[in-house]
Amino acid sequence: MVGSITPEQNSAAAEACKGALVDRFGGSGIDVTVEHHSNAKKYAFVRIICPPQHWIALAKWMKYDLGVNYCSMVTGTHFPEGSPERGWEVAYHFLRQPIQDQKPNTCTVHDVEALSGLEVPMEFEVFIPLPQGDSPTVPTIQNIWVGSDWNEKETWDLVGIKFEGHDNMHRVLNPNDSPEGFHPLQKQHKIRYHDHNEMYDDAQGFIRKPVDEGRVK
């Protein structure tokens, strides 16, 4: 048995990351907190709320100084009823994996208890609030983490967040000939279902009627 990351290692690493981020970006409007999941083992992660103008500086620093080497997920959310400065939000999820400078033709087997500093795996969550409007825009991080490339394509395709500077942006999940400006996860699009304009009207199906009701059979 090789062992697992203990809660102590995990919270020490989270606090260290927070300290480093506050030292570097304190006072610039970037808000860093250490949060705990409420599922499974209640592990800690680092949550960052960053205004869009500081995002590229923060991203580069995270990748090259904090060792955050894995971009796992990009999520866009539409808040049409939100505050004027948070009409959209982009959430990035990053992982720091313990494989700094992997040498070719080697196999890393960690002594998990001895991991420390940059080697301790850590989750990062970055929220970027964007103002209300028709064209939410955030700079791309495609050239910092290659892994964000297709995630950003998907986010633009489904939610309509524009990634400024993204190379080769195209539809991935919707058909190539979808109308311009159609992004199905925006909240003005509702699911139509069984004669109801919105599925939300009757999610449980209690008032749903058969389509041929009243017709002579």
Place this chain on the structure above:
Amino acid sequence: MAQMWITMGPQHPMTHGLWTLRVKVDGETVVDTEAELGYIHRGVEKICEARDFTQITPYCDRLCYVSAMTWANSYIYAAEDLLEADVPARAEYIRLISAELQRLASHLMWLGAFGPDIGNLTLMTWCMRDREMFLDLLQELGGSRMHYNYPRIGGVKRDMPIGFADRVIAKTKLFEKRLDEYEMMLDESTIWLVRLQGVGYANAESMVDAGVSGPNVRAAGVNYDVRWAHPYSVYDEVDWEPAVEKPTSVKGADCYDRYRVRMEEMRQSCRMVLDALNKIPGGKNTNYANGDEMIFTKAPTRAPEGATGFSNYECTRGASQFYIQGGGDSRGKNPYRVSIRSPMFITIPYVAKTMIGYKIADIPAIMGSFDPCIGETDR
């Protein structure tokens, strides 16, 4: 020689699903590729916004029919993060056992589909035979062969039936012997070795940067497994070690390394299941009633506005992640936004680029060795 584009798919045995690989060839050599996805996009994320938290589980089962249990578990952990549910220890053990049985079934499905790609039809029949054992076991838990709807927010649907543990032990031990048979057949087969060794190199750093995860990066010597790095369930209590393969070349892992790492993962899954049955609280031959506090704790059904839930889960093909925002309708019964991160959505475009420089005949071997699944890719 003139270069030209060839379209492989959406109906092609290489694709293992519905997607298109456009290949630019110079004679027999691949010089450029492009992946086109989205053929079976079902809008699961949008549908989830109109469902309450319990109703979403069956949709997550259907993200990938080969590993329904792990996808449902992955969602459940995110929902538990959002709703702040407590889970009894016995339920966590049952989830671990069910997820590892699903991993065995999924890897067998992969091996069974990979064999015919390489020209070994016997392998498919053997793998289907053994996968049936594990599907039977999962059916005992969930009630159906493929889509189980088994985990619940706060526990599991029902306890293990009487005698289930003994059947798991018997079948797992039999399967450990069968794994040796597989290796005897494959590792000494010239066709198998010639088609896999030295083909499809992918190196560790480029894979991590591109977001590839799971067995595919562990084949390149990268020891990252969510199960020890961010342990969920009870993976820190059972006996196992991550399967990591030392790549055979400085260029990274080839198809053979990726095959080896999955065989080793199946061994580790067997080991975990057997150990978990020994350690399960309440005993392996006990059957608690549905909703008993040993297997289920009632969780809140409404999420506060602005709360978020996130889970990072080692699915059979890599790290699957769910991110949920609560407070959907005014009552908070539905999620506001569900975002699903599928490991294969990231991997397929990466794999398409690793094919450059190889022959057309190598494409099925390279693609198959990464274990693509289109259900979860297109969502």
